[in-house]
Amino acid sequence: MWRVTRRRPKIIAAKPRNTRRGPPRRTTARAQVLGNAGPSPRVRATAASNIAAKVAAQTSPTEKIIVSNLPVDVNEAQIKELFAQTVGPLREVTLHYDQNGRSKGVASVHFQRKGDGSKAFQQYNNRLIDGS
Secondary structure, three states, rough: OOHHHHHHHHHHOOOEEEEOOOOOOOOHHHHHHHOOOOOOOOHHHHHHHHHHHHHHOOOOOOOEEEOOOOOOOOOOOHHHHHHHOOOEEEEEEEEEOOOOOOEEEEEEEEEEOOHHHHHHHHOOOOOOOOOO
16 A cells, blocks of 8 residues: 555656647636737738738739728719829729718729739829828
């Protein structure tokens, strides 16, 4: 009997500790409240823009783009004028409206040439077009 009690601590000590099976644990309540010391918003934004630029460069040429976050007072003629002068000839511009006839601030622009959509994306993505 003396041997059994004597060996038992050795067996327990030999087992690896803190080995958890299954999915990783969720963050603790303290970490949720205080936040984790992850990358700063500036670093995340830079990384996201770099990824977006790489994806845009790797994608095939396109002739259609979606322009969003437009002011309510912008009309189709202004969009046509901007892209026709700076990028290339257009096939169609469609401004989206809500049920009351107000602009949603989103437009679809179709170019005649296939690479012009990619060119417009690279030129105007995340840029302020008109300062007013």
